[in-house]
Amino acid sequence: MIDLYYWTTPNGHKVTMFLEETGLPYKLIPVNIAKGQQFEPDFLKIAPNNRIPAMVDHQAAEGEGPLALFESGAILLYLAEKTGQFLPQGLRERHETLQWLFWQMGGLGPMAGQNHHFATYATEKLPYAIQRYVGETGRLYGVLNKQLADREFVAGEHYSIADMASYxxxxxxxxxxxxxxxxxxxxxxxxxxAQRPATQRAYARAQEINTQPTVHDEEARKILFGQNAATVR
Known part of the structure; x- marks a missing residue:
């Protein structure tokens, strides 16, 4: 059984998409990031960066007890290797997939996240910041669009963790x-x-957990956007 510490964000959806595709048994454990549950000591033992998702696999292959992981890309890679699914085994295909997984982790996710912050959540609308991150998001969309011009999926002809990361x-x-x-x-x-049944099931799970915007009051803003070195516990 896998315990998935989860909230309804893009990074959380990546992992439920994988789990729904493979049918691995899992339990969702909500971590309401707008209420500060990501700072609770038990969660920090699993995810010291106080971010979701995080995971505990109680049936890790090595048989040395439960395996805990944080970071959505690392979780996807682990699950792909555990199941032998959604990560090609050939040298070239495998690394094609991994480079696009890392592209999402290092580019699309952080830049789109800053886009969300400055355009939607920031109380002071800074035109330069909004233009910067909307433009960079558009550039990354263009990169992905070009990559998909001659292939069905991000890393080739087969659906993979690279697609689950970006979608x-x-x-x-x-x-x-x-x-x-x-x-x-x-x-x-x-x-x-979007039409894949597993994708639809994953997003249906999100509706079971949370139907409200993540940032809905001033207290939530302080929790999510007021962190610095002093808040590391």
């Missing part, structure tokens, strides 16, 4: 001020993944 960050494209009609290959890919 949830495209879901809020309107909030990111991006028009998918400007990126026809990306739009085709996005619609295909």
């Amino acid at each position: 949830p960050w495209i879901v809020p494209h309107e909030r990111q001020q991006q028009n998918l009609d400007d990126f026809p290959h990306l739009k085709r890919w996005f619609q295909a993944i």
